Amino acid sequence: MTGTPLLEVENLVKEFPIRSGFFRRQVGAVQAVSGISFSVEQGQTLGLVGESGCGKSTTSRLILRLIEPTAGSVRFDGRDIFTLGTSEMRALRQKMQIVFQDPYASLNPRMSVAAIISEPLRVHKMYRANGQQRVKDLLDLVGLNPEHANRFPHEFSGGQRQRIGIARALALDPQLLILDEPVSALDVSIQAGVVNLLSELQRDLGLTYMFVAHDLSVVRHVSDIVAVMYLGRIVEVGPLDAVYDQPAHPYTHALLSAVPIPDPRRERARRRVLLEGDVPSPSAPPAGCRFHTRCPLAQDVCVQETPPLVDTVGGQKVACHFALLPGESLIGRADALGRDVALQERTG
Numbered sequence: 001m002t003g004t005p006l007l008e009v010e011n012l013v014k015e016f017p018i019r020s021g022f023f024r025r026q027v028g029a030v031q032a033v034s035g036i037s038f039s040v041e042q043g044q045t046l047g048l049v050g051e052s053g054c055g056k057s058t059t060s061r062l063i064l065r066l067i068e069p070t071a072g073s074v075r076f077d078g079r080d081i082f083t084l085g086t087s088e089m090r091a092l093r094q095k096m097q098i099v100f101q102d103p104y105a106s107l108n109p110r111m112s113v114a115a116i117i118s119e120p121l122r123v124h125k126m127y128r129a130n131g132q133q134r135v136k137d138l139l140d141l142v143g144l145n146p147e148h149a150n151r152f153p154h155e156f157s158g159g160q161r162q163r164i165g166i167a168r169a170l171a172l173d174p175q176l177l178i179l180d181e182p183v184s185a186l187d188v189s190i191q192a193g194v195v196n197l198l199s200e201l202q203r204d205l206g207l208t209y210m211f212v213a214h215d216l217s218v219v220r221h222v223s224d225i226v227a228v229m230y231l232g233r234i235v236e237v238g239p240l241d242a243v244y245d246q247p248a249h250p251y252t253h254a255l256l257s258a259v260p261i262p263d264p265r266r267e268r269a270r271r272r273v274l275l276e277g278d279v280p281s282p283s284a285p286p287a288g289c290r291f292h293t294r295c296p297l298a299q300d301v302c303v304q305e306t307p308p309l310v311d312t313v314g315g316q317k318v319a320c321h322f323a324l325l326p327g328e329s330l331i332g333r334a335d336a337l338g339r340d341v342a343l344q345e346r347t348g
Contacts, residue, residue, distance in 0.1 A: 005039035005075075006208050007046075007063070007176060012036050012072035014058055018283060030283045032058040034232035035072070037309070040225070042175070045202065045209040047223030047240075049216055049255070051279060054229040056212045057101075060178045063210070064096055065089060076176070094124060097169040101181040103161035107153040113139070113164055114149035120171040138167040143197060159190035163197065170201070178210045183218060195221055216259045220244055228252045231290040232282060234309060238316020246326045248318040250295050251275075253330040273330055273341055289321065296334045296341045297322045 013035050018028040033055045040046045048056050061067045063074050065081050073080050076096060084092060097120075100106035107116055117135045121127040127134075136146035142163040153161055162182060169177055179198065183191040195218060201207060213219050219226060220240065227237040228251065236249040247253045257273040277294045280286050286293050292302035301321050309319045314326045324333060334341045 004041065006042045006077055007040040007210070008073075008075040009039070009059075009063065010037045010073050010075075012059065012062060012074065013070045014055075014062055014067065015070045028283055031232050031285055032282060033062065033069075034285075036227075036229070036232075036234045038227050038234065038237055040176075040208055040210060042208055043202070043206055044224045045211055045222050047219035047226045048210060048212045048229060049214060049219050049226060050229035051214060053279060053282070055232040055282075056214075056229055057180055059229075060098065060180050060210065060212055063178060064093070064098055090124075094172040095175045096178070097172065097174040097176070098178040098180060099162070099165050099169050099182045102185050103158050103165055104153075104185070106165055107161055109153050112150050112152055113156075116153070116164060117149075117168045117171055120168065124172060126172070134171065138170055141170065141201070142167045143193075157190075158186050159194060162186065162194055166194075166197070166201070170205075174207070176208045176210070178212070180212045181214070182211075184213065184215065191218065198222065216244075216255060220259075228255070231279060231285055233290060233319065235291065235320065236316055236318045237309070238312075238314070242315040246314045246324075248312045248314055248316060248323040248325075249291075249320045250297050250324070250330050251291050253324065257330075289319070296330065296339045297337065 012033055014033040015029040015031050017026045018030060019025060020027045036059065038046065048059065050056055062069050069082060073082060076092065079092070081089065081092060114135050117138055118127055118131050121131050121134065135149055139146045139149060144160060144163055153164070156164065183194050186194060198209070199222060202209060209222070211219060211222050223240050225238065226240055226243045227234050228243070228249065229235070230251050236243060236247065236252045243252060244256065247256055254273040254275050275294050280290065280293055288304050289295070289298070289302040289307050292298040295302065299322070305321070307319045307321045309317045312318050312323055324330060331341050
């Protein structure tokens with residue numbers, strides 16, 4: 001670790017307009033990302049977790065400037081990417097790459113594996129020097145047979161296709177890889193192989209990862225720091241052990257209670273916290289704390305005031321008016337307040 005952030009996101013906002021009528025006038029906006037901030041050091045992995053629709057993938061695309069922000073800044077290696085011109089941004093993208101969620105949709109079925117992996121080299125005019133050998137080296141690096149370079153994506157399994165996507169992302173020797181749920185579309189038996197490959201690549205190449213996922217058990221295996229998003233905002237962020245061992249936000253606590261435990265006896269005996277109600281619409285998010293409509297600890301101040309992201313005694317930052325203390329459970333706090341918590345008990 002260098003101690004210097006490679007990636008710094010500050011007050012990032014993205015709103016998508018809602019248009020209606022013959023003249024397509026804007027009548028509202030979907031608040032996909034609402035003022036989030038975090039940083040990642042060189043060689044670290046940030047795990048960005050949350051339910052579907054919370055803004056994780058939008059954040060990924062903003063960082064790569066695949067979409068433009070409404071407000072805020074993203075600094076990569078000290079440079080604000082939203083101030084760069086087209087040519088400067090193209091050069092910078094050599095250092096920032098993405099691996100997409102679906103290995104079946106992200107690879108062009110009409111292109112051979114060699115053409116897919118070499119495409120970034122051709123775009124950046126780097127293929128002529130040593131392109132063919134580079135493709136073979138990349139296939140070997142991700143655990144595939146270099147002799148299969150002339151095959152097409154349909155001839156490979158899902159796990160192999162994702163390895164091809166990783167090879168393509170590595171073609172330009174990037175510093176930062178954004179992994180947008182890279183194993184969620186794979187069988188459980190294949191996920192471990194891809195995750196282990198990513199860990200090995202990070203160790204050998206000194207890569208920095210932003211690992212986007214909703215599976216907290218996978219995030220725990222790969223991350224150094226964890227940021228938890230809910231409805232466009234980060235509600236908790238901090239070192240892996242602090243967030244997992246003593247979650248301070250009720251939402252984080254509820255998410256972690258759903259993670260399976262390998263011990264069958266403990267898994268059957270424990271009580272899982274169930275979040276009641278639906279996630280509010282991002283086009284009309286609740287005032288105050290956005291989680292208050294589903295939170296068993298919510299009080300009047302939660303409806304009226306948005307909690308800031310502040311340091312806790314546990315070592316992480318949390319956006320909650322009534323953050324849990326180290327060693328305190330959500331169920332215990334709710335019982336003390338006389339609140340009911342929906343639980344799922346498994347005793348069979």
